[in-house]
């Protein structure tokens with residue numbers, strides 16, 4: 001059995017989000033009235049979402065002759081990214097047409113990363129200053145947080161970046177439509193499918209002309225969106241400061257000590273900041289694949305595949321993977337033909353955002369065992385993607401030891417082959433012990449941001465799912 005270490009208590013703390021949501025004991029009548037109004041609005045949005053989920057379920061039931069594929073797995077495992085790869089393979093023009101609408105997500109990801117770094121410096125900076133004192137007794141003033149000059153440079157950077165960081169919440173509100181989700185972790189911005197249309201924008205071009213709102217889907221529209229124009233300008237001004245902050249020795253130290261944790265997409269976008277901050281920036285397909293936004297509920301995507309020159313409709317269901325979202329999956333189980341379960345095997349040193357005590361690999365294995373044991377799913381074609389292998393390789397190359405987080409890993413060799421095989425063995429074992437029938441488990445090691453390799457795997461998986469589908473249809 002796989003045993004994981006609990007998270008060190010020093011990293012734990014109260015969830016600041018739920019704390020912030022408590023009404024103040026000094027609330028005035030006016031404040032109480034506005035709070036209650038906001039709560040009514042939140043309930044209205046939540047009811048709308050419930051209605052949408054109900055309608056999706058009804059559509060799901062009506063579409064029995066189509067191939068139905070569920071993408072399951074914990075939050076951040078890569079389900080929506082895999083969905084984008086399906087879209088890229090079967091409907092590349094539609095993903096290309098969406099590129100401009102991802103600009104707001106990329107901007108949000110960048111600014112969220114900057115705030116994460118600034119918060120980390122605020123909370124843990126004192127540790128690094130002491131540490132750097134010991135290591136760099138003779139270093140020069142510039143950029144060295146050991147010296148009064150260096151410390152003030154962090155203070156200056158914080159000041160210069162204040163205006164940019166202040167728009168984080170505005171972007172989050174635009175993306176989520178003001179929707180807040182409980183039980184989903186403290187940093188999440190959640191979206192339902194079709195968010196590109198729902199986050200319609202006021203354009204300067206349309207202002208005062210009584211025109212309908214623009215969809216924000218073309219580069220032109222994004223260029224006219226007041227909020228995006230403002231954020232783009234702030235990014236251009238702050239570009240050098242962002243680079244200085246990212247490369248600051250204090251930040252490097254805190255990242256090494258894991259006091260600041262930058263998610264993979266944050267690192268990706270911060271490293272590309274010069275390109276993103278350029279005038280007229282439009283996200284590339286690679287940016288779209290890296291952009292991170294959490295899925296809420298179950299989003300349906302359809303596409304047509306030519307099998308033996310016959311068009312077959314596929315319905316792909318991309319689910320929200322956070323614990324608070326998993327109850328929405330079950331209604332889609334009874335008619336599913338296939339599941340791709342996505343497990344991020346790079347996450348051995350990470351903990352669930354929604355439950356900071358639980359190791360993410362441990363959670364992924366537990367969830368997989370529930371899927372395997374579910375009677376409604378006993379005949380589905382089951383595919384396992386051991387995902388984020390690129391990040392696993394990177395972490396191991398940087399010297400992160402698996403046994404520090406997964407105690408049962410013991411003294412095994414800390415290289416990619418041993419580590420990936422160890423995780424694979426556990427997933428296969430879980431399937432075997434929860435599989436009274438003879439269902440086959442198809443396993444692939446993937447990095448779903450890598451288009452070339454992922455497309456090959458998708459074609460292989462898709463054709464094998466379709467063969468199983470035809471076989472089942474012949475038996476009915």
Ligand SMILES: Nc1nc2c(ncn2[C@@H]2O[C@H](COP(=O)(O)OP(=O)(O)OP(=O)(O)O)[C@@H](O)[C@H]2O)c(=O)[nH]1
Nearest residue numbers: 076077078079080081265290292295321388447448
């Ligand atoms: N480097 C790397 N990044 C990945 C890989 N797979 C996914 N990501 C990134 O991980 C982040 C999370 O991926 P998503 O596809 O949004 O995760 P999800 O499973 O849909 O998450 P929820 O919607 O919250 O359930 C995105 O920024 C992706 O670009 C991978 O194999 N390698």
Ligand SMILES: [Mg+2]
Nearest residue numbers: 079080294295
């Ligand atoms: Mg998703």
